[in-house]
Structure formats: structure tokens, C-alpha cells
Amino acid sequence: MTDEIPAEEVEKKEIPNIKLYIVAMITGIIGYYILLANPNLAFISIILAWPAIVAGAGGVEHLCRYGLGTGTSSIGYWGTAVGATVVFATIFISSQVFNLYSPFIVIIVGTIIGYIVGLCAERIINMKIPQQAQQSFIITGSAAIFILIVLEVLSSGGVATTELYYTFPVIYIGTALVILHPYNGSLGAGEKQSRTLLLALCEASLITTLFGIIGVLLPNAPFIPALGVLIISLIGLVVFVRWWWKLTKRDTYDVVWSGYPAGVEH
Amino acid sequence: MDPITAMIGIIIGGVIVGICVHFIPASAVGAMSASTGIATGPSMLSAGCGLAGLYAAGYSIKLGLPITVVSGALGSALMIICTMLLANAICAFGTGVAPVAGTYEKDPITGWRQKPFMSPGTDGHSMPTTTALSGIIGALLGGGGGSLVFASTYGMLTEVTTIATSTIITIAGMIAAGVFLLNCVLPAYVLVGKTEGMTDPKMKKLPKTFVSCLVSSIFIGVFMYAAVVVI
Numbered sequence: 324m325t326d327e328i329p330a331e332e333v334e335k336k337e338i339p340n341i342k343l344y345i346v347a348m349i350t351g352i353i354g355y356y357i358l359l360a361n362p363n364l365a366f367i368s369i370i371l372a373w374p375a376i377v378a379g380a381g382g383v384e385h386l387c388r389y390g391l392g393t394g395t396s397s398i399g400y401w402g403t404a405v406g407a408t409v410v411f412a413t414i415f416i417s418s419q420v421f422n423l424y425s426p427f428i429v430i431i432v433g434t435i436i437g438y439i440v441g442l443c444a445e446r447i448i449n450m451k452i453p454q455q456a457q458q459s460f461i462i463t464g465s466a467a468i469f470i471l472i473v474l475e476v477l478s479s480g481g482v483a484t485t486e487l488y489y490t491f492p493v494i495y496i497g498t499a500l501v502i503l504h505p506y507n508g509s510l511g512a513g514e515k516q517s518r519t520l521l522l523a524l525c526e527a528s529l530i531t532t533l534f535g536i537i538g539v540l541l542p543n544a545p546f547i548p549a550l551g552v553l554i555i556s557l558i559g560l561v562v563f564v565r566w567w568w569k570l571t572k573r574d575t576y577d578v579v580w581s582g583y584p585a586g587v588e589h
Numbered sequence: 590m591d592p593i594t595a596m597i598g599i600i601i602g603g604v605i606v607g608i609c610v611h612f613i614p615a616s617a618v619g620a621m622s623a624s625t626g627i628a629t630g631p632s633m634l635s636a637g638c639g640l641a642g643l644y645a646a647g648y649s650i651k652l653g654l655p656i657t658v659v660s661g662a663l664g665s666a667l668m669i670i671c672t673m674l675l676a677n678a679i680c681a682f683g684t685g686v687a688p689v690a691g692t693y694e695k696d697p698i699t700g701w702r703q704k705p706f707m708s709p710g711t712d713g714h715s716m717p718t719t720t721a722l723s724g725i726i727g728a729l730l731g732g733g734g735g736s737l738v739f740a741s742t743y744g745m746l747t748e749v750t751t752i753a754t755s756t757i758i759t760i761a762g763m764i765a766a767g768v769f770l771l772n773c774v775l776p777a778y779v780l781v782g783k784t785e786g787m788t789d790p791k792m793k794k795l796p797k798t799f800v801s802c803l804v805s806s807i808f809i810g811v812f813m814y815a816a817v818v819v820i
Contacts, residue, residue: 396633397774400636400774404767405771405809408771411763415816416816439804440771440804440805443805447797491759495766495767
């Protein structure tokens with residue numbers, strides 16, 4: 324059995340979620356503008372959207388470690404609900420076309436609503452979770468920017484097609500699942516931020532693979548950008564799963580010393 | 590529908606959704622028959638019954654606001670009634686425990702004693718009459734509130750935009766589901782994962798839920814109004 328690492332040291336090694344969030348917002352905005360400039364570069368934008376899922380999963384990890392009183396799934400659905408509602412409402416700001424200001428609108432509004440709800444939980448409901456408001460807005464803002472980029476890839480400028488509206492539930496639930504599941508799938512003995520966030524990357528590439536397939540099959544959706552998203556997501560999935568598998572084996576080695584030793588009566 | 594009225598409808602609907610969670614008996618440890626309530630988290634159960642209500646409301650959206658709200662409430666109540674019936678059947682005939690509640694000695698409606706039938710070390714199991722009634726009230730509130738948000742969003746979009754009706758129903762449904770999920774997680778923070786419905790002492794914390802859901806619903810409602818109408 325390996326020596327136990329003190330809790331403070333583990334805390335030090337972890338990347339603060341707010342840093343992940345800032346990185347995700349910057350890459351998300353760059354990705355969105357790349358998409359506006361040339362929709363065929365969607366494969367670059369989708370790579371730049373993955374950090375948003377990582378930041379969101381980090382927020383879920385932080386909040387759920389403290390025992391929320393509600394399930395991990397609830398908090399994931401809640402964060403995505405705020406993000407998705409903000410993005411869906413933003414569609415109507417400029418006649419169903421996302422414009423130059425859309426990423427700033429979704430990030431700012433998503434962040435404000437997430438912060439306000441987190442603040443309500445902190446101040447009115449008196450939850451004892453440190454940084455609850457901050458982590459709440461990390462989840463909502465991340466979900467918002469990710470959904471914005473996915474919708475922009477699938478719509479290629481105009482959101483006004485009825486077929487695209489039918490994909491909203493898939494986008495909604497898919498995003499919620501990839502934000503909530505990395506922590507849900509990794510929790511328990513030996514849960515580490517590195518492995519949880521890498522699982523988030525695996526799942527982000529998996530869900531963008533699905534969106535790529537939807538884009539390829541959807542009538543009126545741009546074919547080339549969707550195909551680019553599909554291919555780059557599949558490559559990403561293979562790379563991240565291999566990487567995650569290495570980390571899983573590393574961490575399994577740490578926690579394998581559990582249960583009864585073989586050959587001993589018990 | 591006038592956009593301002595629709596915005597107020599979204600806010601009121603959001604608050605009602607928050608309140609409904611307090612009435613629906615749910616408990617994660619109910620999975621082991623260790624506590625009264627349906628075996629899942631309060632927020633997810635409320636979201637489930639609210640979404641069932643939204644489906645019901647979607648079919649009657651063109652018949653006007655009152656029928657949409659009633660339709661949503663009934664759809665939601667039907668879902669929760671079926672869930673409670675099956676949960677009670679599984680507990681009675683599968684696990685072999687009687688429906689009893691931990692928060693009252695005698696059932697206020699039937700007058701049946703509770704404590705003698707409670708397994709040692711548990712807080713009750715499945716749903717006795719009063720708890721089931723509380724669940725139905727909660728589902729009616731939740732379905733009605735969710736449908737009010739749905740109908741208000743639909744009204745606002747039909748008034749201001751020129752999109753096809755089927756498309757508006759889709760997007761209004763998604764926004765209503767979003768508002769529902771947003772508001773049903775806040776009460777779950779108050780309930781800490783377990784409630785027996787209207788007889789639970791945690792009902793005293795209802796004002797906290799009310800204020801927090803009001804604040805968050807105001808922000809969502811105002812943003813909806815600003816995005817669709819003002820900007």
C-alpha cells in the first residue's frame with residue numbers, strides 16, 4: 324500500500340476551477356469567432372469548446388464533494404438548464420441568428436444567473452459549502468458557451484430551421500450528462516481531479532461525436548463542418564480514452580489494497 | 590399574450606414549481622425501504638413529474654391558458670399517482686413492508702396507526718394515505734406551474750415573433766423544462782435529500798424556498814423578456 328498523501332498536499336496539486344473556467348471562456352470565445360469567420364473550421368472550434376465541459380465537470384466535482392443534499396445528477400441538470408435556457412433565449416435577440424455579441428451575452432447572463440442562484444443557496448438557504456456561488460456560475464457559464472458553439476456548428480449561421488429545433492432536447496440532455504457524469508463516474512475511494520477531468524474530456528469528445536453524426540444526418544445542416552467535427556471528435560475520443568485508461572490504472576494501483584487478503588481466513 | 594403578463598407568468602410558474610418539491614414525498618434511502626417516500630432525490634422526481642406535465646400541456650397549448658395549465662397539472666398528477674401506486678405495490682408485495690410514515694402517530698385521514706408497523710431502525714416506508722395525497726397536491730402544483738411557464742413562453746413568442754407554431758412549442762417546452770429544473774434543485778438544497786411531503790417538519794423552511802425561487806425566477810423571466818421583446 325502506498326503512503327497516504329496529506330489532504331493539504333492533494334488540495335495544492337489540484338487546479339482551481341476558476342482558472343479552468345477562465346481558460347474555457349477564452350477558448351470558447353476564440354472558437355466561436357473562428358466559426359463565424361469560416362464555418363468549415365468547425366473542427367478547431369469544437370476542440371476549443373471541450374475545455375468548457377472540463378470546467379463544468381470541475382464545478383460539479385467541487386460542489387458534490389461536500390454532500391449537497393441533492394444528487395450529482397440534479398446539479399448537472401440544473402447547471403445545464405440555466406446555460407441552455409440562456410442560449411435558447413439568446414436566439415431571439417437578433418432574429419434567430421447568433422451574432423458577434425452572442426458569446427458575451429450567454430457567458431455574462433449565464434454567469435450572473437448561476438451566481439445569483441448560488442448566492443441564494445449560500446445566503447438564504449445557508450448551505451455550508453465553500454465557494455458555492457462561484458462554483459455554481461462555473462457550471463452554468465460553461466454549459467452556456469458549450470451549447471452556443473454546438474448550436475452554431477449545427478446551424479451554420481441561422482438557427483431558424485425547424486429540424487434544428489428538434490435537436491434541442493438532445494443537445495440539452497447530452498450536455499447535462501457529460502457535465503454531471505465525470506464526477507459521478509469517478510467518485511468514491513481515490514477520486515482525483517486529474518482523472519475526473521480527463522473523463523470529462525473523454526465524454527466531451529464522445530458527445531461532440533454524437534453532435535457530428537447529428538450534423539451529418541440533419542437536413543439543411545452544413546455537411547463539411549459536421550463531418551470535420553465528427554472526425555476530430557473520434558480522434559479526440561481515442562486519444563483521451565487511452566490517456567484516461569493510463570490514469571485509471573495508476574489510481575487503481577493506489578486503491579487496490581482493499582478487501583480481504585487472499586488466502587487468509589475471514 | 591401580452592409580453593409583460595407572460596413574464597409575470599414565468600416568474601409565478603417558477604415559484605410554484607419550487608414550492609411543489611416540498612409536497613412530493615421523495616427519499617434516496619427509500620430505495621432500501623428505510624424511509625417514507627419514492628426512492629429517488631426530490632428534485633429529480635419533481636423534474637420527472639413536471640416534464641410529464643409539460644408533455645400533457647403540449648397537446649392542449651392551442652386551447653388557451655387555463656386548459657393548458659389544468660392539463661399539465663393532471664398529466665403530472667397522473668404520473669406521480671402511477672409511480673406511488675407501483676412503489677407501494679413493490680414495497681408491500683416485494684419487500685414485505687407496510688406503507689407507514691415516520692412523522693405522525695396516526696394517519697390524519699384514515700386514522701390508522703403508524704408506529705407498530707414501522708420496521709426498527711427506519712423512518713417509515715413507501716407512501717401511506719396522507720403522504721400520497723401530499724404527493725398528488727405537489728404534482729398538481731408542479732405540473733400547473735411548469736405548464737404556466739410553458740404557456741407564458743409560448744404566448745410571449747407567438748406575440749412577438751413570426752416563427753412556425755410547432756417550432757415555438759418546441760422551444761417553449763425546452764425553456765419551460767429549463768425553468769423547471771432550475772427551480773426544483775433549490776428546494777432540494779433545503780430538503781437535504783429527503784421529505785415526507787406536507788407532514789414533514791421541513792415544511793417550515795418553505796419561505797426559504799419561496800424567496801430563493803422568486804429571486805432566480807425573476808432573473809430568468811426578466812432575461813427572457815429582454816431577449817425576446819426589448820433587444
